Amino acid sequence: MSSLFQRHCDRDLVGYLDGELSERSRLKVERHLDSCGQCRAELEELQNSLAECARYRDVLVAQAPQAPQPWRDLYRDFSRIDESLANTSLLVRLMRPLVHSGVPRWAFVAGLAALIVLFSLNQLRQAPSVQAAALLRKAVAVSQSQPRPAHRIRVRSSRQPEFTRLAGAQAALVEVAQAQAVAALFQEAHWDWNDPLSAHAFEQWRDAQVHKTDEVAAVQDPQAPSEHFTRIRTVSAEGEVEAASITLETGDYVPVSERLEFRDREWVELSEIAEPSMESAGTSGVAPVDVPARAAEPPSRPAAFSPGSSASISDELQVLSALSAIEADLGDPVDVSLIGGKVVVTGEEGIPPRRQNEIRASVANLPHVEVEFSPSHPAAVPSQTAVAAGAAGSATVSPMEARLEQHLGGHAEFDRFSTQLLDLDDAAMQRVYALRRLAQKFSPDDEAQLGSPDLNLLRELSRKHTAKLSEKVGSMERILVPTLSSLGGTVSIHPASGHAAWQPAAEDVYRSAHRVDVLISQMLGVTPANASSSALPSDLMAALEELRVNLDDCRKALR
Amino acid sequence: MAIFRQPQSGQELQDQVAQLYIETREDVYRYLLTLGVHPPKAQEAVQEVFLRLYTSLKKGEKIESLRGWVFRVAHNYGLKVRARQSVEEKFDPAFETHLASPAVSAERDLLDREKMTRLNSAVESLSEQQKRVLFLRMEGLRYPQIASTLGISASAVGEFLRRALLRLRKVRDE
Numbered sequence: 001m002s003s004l005f006q007r008h009c010d011r012d013l014v015g016y017l018d019g020e021l022s023e024r025s026r027l028k029v030e031r032h033l034d035s036c037g038q039c040r041a042e043l044e045e046l047q048n049s050l051a052e053c054a055r056y057r058d059v060l061v062a063q064a065p066q067a068p069q070p071w072r073d074l075y076r077d078f079s080r081i082d083e084s085l086a087n088t089s090l091l092v093r094l095m096r097p098l099v100h101s102g103v104p105r106w107a108f109v110a111g112l113a114a115l116i117v118l119f120s121l122n123q124l125r126q127a128p129s130v131q132a133a134a135l136l137r138k139a140v141a142v143s144q145s146q147p148r149p150a151h152r153i154r155v156r157s158s159r160q161p162e163f164t165r166l167a168g169a170q171a172a173l174v175e176v177a178q179a180q181a182v183a184a185l186f187q188e189a190h191w192d193w194n195d196p197l198s199a200h201a202f203e204q205w206r207d208a209q210v211h212k213t214d215e216v217a218a219v220q221d222p223q224a225p226s227e228h229f230t231r232i233r234t235v236s237a238e239g240e241v242e243a244a245s246i247t248l249e250t251g252d253y254v255p256v257s258e259r260l261e262f263r264d265r266e267w268v269e270l271s272e273i274a275e276p277s278m279e280s281a282g283t284s285g286v287a288p289v290d291v292p293a294r295a296a297e298p299p300s301r302p303a304a305f306s307p308g309s310s311a312s313i314s315d316e317l318q319v320l321s322a323l324s325a326i327e328a329d330l331g332d333p334v335d336v337s338l339i340g341g342k343v344v345v346t347g348e349e350g351i352p353p354r355r356q357n358e359i360r361a362s363v364a365n366l367p368h369v370e371v372e373f374s375p376s377h378p379a380a381v382p383s384q385t386a387v388a389a390g391a392a393g394s395a396t397v398s399p400m401e402a403r404l405e406q407h408l409g410g411h412a413e414f415d416r417f418s419t420q421l422l423d424l425d426d427a428a429m430q431r432v433y434a435l436r437r438l439a440q441k442f443s444p445d446d447e448a449q450l451g452s453p454d455l456n457l458l459r460e461l462s463r464k465h466t467a468k469l470s471e472k473v474g475s476m477e478r479i480l481v482p483t484l485s486s487l488g489g490t491v492s493i494h495p496a497s498g499h500a501a502w503q504p505a506a507e508d509v510y511r512s513a514h515r516v517d518v519l520i521s522q523m524l525g526v527t528p529a530n531a532s533s534s535a536l537p538s539d540l541m542a543a544l545e546e547l548r549v550n551l552d553d554c555r556k557a558l559r
Numbered sequence: 560m561a562i563f564r565q566p567q568s569g570q571e572l573q574d575q576v577a578q579l580y581i582e583t584r585e586d587v588y589r590y591l592l593t594l595g596v597h598p599p600k601a602q603e604a605v606q607e608v609f610l611r612l613y614t615s616l617k618k619g620e621k622i623e624s625l626r627g628w629v630f631r632v633a634h635n636y637g638l639k640v641r642a643r644q645s646v647e648e649k650f651d652p653a654f655e656t657h658l659a660s661p662a663v664s665a666e667r668d669l670l671d672r673e674k675m676t677r678l679n680s681a682v683e684s685l686s687e688q689q690k691r692v693l694f695l696r697m698e699g700l701r702y703p704q705i706a707s708t709l710g711i712s713a714s715a716v717g718e719f720l721r722r723a724l725l726r727l728r729k730v731r732d733e
Contacts, residue, residue: 014724015717020702049724052731056678057697064589067602074580077610078573085617144603411710419687422642521642 013043076207080133132214132232139199139253153197157268167195189240197258197270202246211237310341311368314454319343322362330430345371418524425520428472432513435465439506466555489537494546497553505554512547580609586698591637593694600640608633627704634708681730689723
């Protein structure tokens with residue numbers, strides 16, 4: 001048996017087992033199998049492997065985490081899609097036979113005129129409902145791509161005294177009496193009471209109404225008359241709620257207020273309370289809710305080396321170092337802060353249990369440490385800024401993407417290129433965030449209070465991050481620079497900053513790395529680009545150069 | 560899966576997509592998890608993909624294999640979602656922990672569990688592309704469908720799959 005033939009058969013065997021060969025190739029393999037014991041044995045091996053894979057899949061199926069929410073009923077969305085396609089398809093449907101049937105020219109023109117009238121009438125009749133549906137759809141897409149943390153709303157109603165409450169994705173609440181009465185109203189009306197002032201809740205209710213009319217209007221902001229909001233008002237012929245209106249910010253579709261009018265003349269108004277009032281409940285009439293204290297970076301920390309049983313920044317540093325040793329400072333949603341004389345390590349429950357145990361174990365022997373895993377909360381999800389517009393967007397290929405594909409020699413190459421690049425970028429950004437976190441936690445003043453072993457430990461940690469980051473940046477440059485040059489990118493020189501302290505240098509590293517991150521996403525079509533694609537290669541090369549220079553500065557300052 | 564027939568009425572189209580959604584959503588969801596997308600995002604993506612499917616069909620687009628189409632769009636969408644997760648860790652289904660859980664030990668003997676754990680780490684060691692081909696094959700996609708999902712040729716699918724199986728066997732026999 002020639003080795004060449006052997007290889008050929010080998011290659012076809014998997015396809016043969018999968019029934020993917022052409023008739024001719026199949027017969028060829030069968031004939032060969034008749035006479036070749038080695039290939040028959042090989043076939044059996046492959047069969048075993050495939051069977052094992054099938055069992056492996058069964059295990060995966062049994063073990064994969066369940067979908068976190070009940071699956072949505074798509075029929076409602078279907079109707080909405082039908083509605084928004086209705087206008088265009090009506091015109092297209094009516095035009096088609098006219099264009100193709102060879103009717104006289106005058107008849108065609110007259111017909112077209114009649115159609116335009118018909119179409120406009122149809123537009124007039126449908127416009128508000130289509131517009132309302134489209135606006136809500138956008139508002140929901142925005143709220144899903146940028147989930148809001150629990151937030152506070154004010155509730156006024158015709159029968160109950162005014163109160164405020166927390167609302168949001170996972171705001172588990174203990175309701176006060178007046179809230180219970182309003183909650184009952186909402187439940188009866190099938191209106192989501194957990195996050196009532198949201199495009200999603202409004203849309204859910206609106207979709208369920210069979211006979212409804214919509215109005216869409218621009219309204220002035222009473223506080224700032226130059227600002228405009230968009231208000232959707234829907235009147236329904238049936239159900240508990242007779243009419244409901246939602247007011248959205250015009251630019252970003254964030255809901256600011258809502259009014260529900262019930263059939264028995266009762267009404268409820270919900271309004272957003274301006275952002276900074278995320279303070280714990282206090283006198284607001286709602287039991288405090290455990291909003292995870294992730295964002296509570298270290299405003300209050302006791303002086304270093306405070307004697308006795310209270311934690312110091314030295315203890316905090318030990319904890320950070322222990323977490324870093326198991327790389328829990330890279331990507332795991334884990335936070336460390338000095339609160340009430342303890343070093344508190346907080347993580348989200350979403351962290352796999354095995355990882356949670358590792359994290360607990362890593363700091364188990366350190367003094368004054370508390371570890372807690374809280375329910376995950378949506379604010380921690382994307383740290384991207386440029387997500388919104390393309391969130392539910394189409395799978396179209398950007399011009400830059402197309403050029404890259406052409407340059408790299410096909411879609412498969414592009415796919416490999418982008419996977420590799422995104423992985424590197426991910427890894428680099430994790431280091432950048434870890435480094436920045438250290439720089440923010442330990443200012444030059446804090447450093448002055450550290451003893452020399454602690455100082456060494458801190459510098460060691462930071463140096464580890466900069467060294468790894470430098471490797472990643474090097475790999476990115478190797479992949480990117482040749483490609484960018486051939487796409488017309490040019491090199492630019494970036495001056496060194498000459499920071500004496502490493503902390504401001506780390507901040508510069510963060511800024512330039514973030515820019516690289518954004519540009520890479522734009523180049524790969526992950527986020528929509530706002531600049532023209534022709535400038536992108538040079539911009540990205542400049543950003544990479546800047547990152548390299550800033551990183552070198554930071555490493556010098558850390559020596 | 561049956562070859563897709565253009566439905567007669569709007570209702571029929573809705574029913575057909577809804578039916579496919581019920582049959583396929585868990586598979587697509589799981590595939591997105593293997594790409595490293597976090598569960599809530601994965602679920603959202605699945606729902607979005609089926610709405611896109613409905614929109615495309617409604618606009619009269621001809622689609623040969625609906626299942627193939629769904630996986631292809633989910634794949635591209637999933638990569639974009641995953642790229643946006645940049646700061647977070649890739650989602651890790653923590654296979655070994657689940658395998659070691661008591662519920663599973665009751666059903667499977669020790670030997671089998673060990674084998675599956677080894678197989679899992681072997682799968683982990685495959686190249687990204689080999690892994691994707693293998694997972695899509697396990698979801699019952701035919702080579703041309705896998706090829707269009709990943710943007711490679713059908714013969715490349717066979718080759719990736721062959722290399723993946725060789726690698727799995729090598730790790731298993733080590």
